[in-house]
Amino acid sequence: MNAARGGSTLAAVRARGALRAVVSRGVPGLSACSARGVWSGLDTDVARAVAAAALGDGEAVEWVPADPADRLRVLAAGGAELTVANTTWAMGREAAWPVLFAAVTCYDGEGFLVRTADGITGPAALAGREVAVQAGTTSAANLAAWYGPRGLAVRVREYPTPAAALAGYAGGGCAALVLDRVALAGQRALLPVPGGHTVLPETVSREPMAAAVREDDPGWLRLCRWVVNLLLAAEHEVAQAGPGDGNRAAALERVAGAAGRHGPAVGLDARWAARVLAAVGTYADVYERALGPASGLDVPRGLNELWTGGGLHYPVPLH
Structure with a gap:
């Protein structure tokens, strides 16, 4: 693996054996902890996807619950490597804190x-x-x-x-x-x-909720950005492939291969994308578990549909 391109944050995460992720103190559908201590929601699955890419284990996450005023403060101070806590991407926040937003995870208002x-x-x-x-x-x-x-x-x-x-x-x-x-x-x-x-x-x-990282490591920013984009690209590929488990499996294999070949250039191996998709599935799978009918919340996709369905999510090409 090309650890130099991956950056010091990736090296620190691997040395610790866990990704530290800032989450909310309890917003069902986004990041909430059950009585058994299990975190679930769209934001938490994004953190699991990053952990799967970086560490090979989607459960290798240390959850860092924080109040809204501290979501970026903890990240900036080095208390975490990722913030996924229904935090709106805003110029004022990037101007005020030494952080950068890697990718929109959920469009809201x-x-x-x-x-x-x-x-x-x-x-x-x-x-x-x-x-x-x-x-x-x-x-x-x-x-x-x-x-x-x-x-x-x-x-x-x-x-x-x-x-x-x-x-x-x-x-x-x-x-x-x-x-x-x-x-x-x-x-x-x-x-x-x-x-x-x-x-x-x-x-x-307008509230584009996004994952945030510190501004001092472009390699880590790149890694997190492409993990989120992979989830969207995988949903699109599966939709294009048509119904059936066989078509889905083939589509996911194509996406994992296309993204995987770039792994060494971002500090990962060629299997990183396959691990992410095995851990959390596509963006559609994440949304369905967290916010769809199966969650009991039944929040319509709306702006969070792919652009082909009238939404705003438009995956960047993986080739």
């Missing part, structure tokens, strides 16, 4: 969870009311940007963690919980009677 019985049909109906947000996120700024030009305002109450924000809303003190709409689906599922609450259809911001 700021939304509102409200009590169905309140009859709130859109964001304007919340004007003058108190809403719960997580501190350290872009929510407060997004709300000001949407309400301000309309001559409206909401009263923002910040909470330090997802659980605290949900409790603030569930207790009746806040008229809405404001968070990315994909994350809201998971938060809604945690309420005693999920059916009594509605995620409004409107989005009031």
Whole structure:
């Protein structure tokens, strides 16, 4: 393997025998820990994919739960090699922290969870009311940007963690919980009677959630970027191959071969892509497990479809 091209971060991860990944403190569908200590969700599967590529074992991950305000702070300080914690890729964040975003993992937008019985049909109906947000996120700024030009305002109450924000809303003190709409689906599922609450259809911001790394190692940035892209490319290849287990297997083998031949140039071996796909499958597989009907959340793919299905995910060629 070409360890020099792979960079010092890859060497450190291998020396430790585990990838340290910053995740949220509990957002079902993205990164949440079960009572048995098992982490699951779209973000956690991205971390497993990186671990499979770098270490040959998708379970070789040390999870580092962090509050929203600390997601990039821990990474920048050297406490982790990867942040996958429903963190929006924003210029302000790359300008403020010595980090770079490697790839978009989920396209989303700021939304509102409200009590169905309140009859709130859109964001304007919340004007003058108190809403719960997580501190350290872009929510407060997004709300000001949407309400301000309309001559409206909401009263923002910040909470330090997802659980605290949900409790603030569930207790009746806040008229809405404001968070990315994909994350809201998971938060809604945690309420005693999920059916009594509605995620409004409107989005009031653009939230491309992305994996982040420190800016000091372009080799590690390259590795993480291509791991995420591999998941998307594999979904496209499987879709093009048509139905049937045989067609799927052949498609995955083609993708793994195309990406694998470039492994030595990025500090990996020729089997890295095959390991990733064996560990987590394609992006469609990851999404289905984390957010699709099988998860119980049933969040439509929407913008997270491939471009061929009307979404925004467009895999970069592997050749």
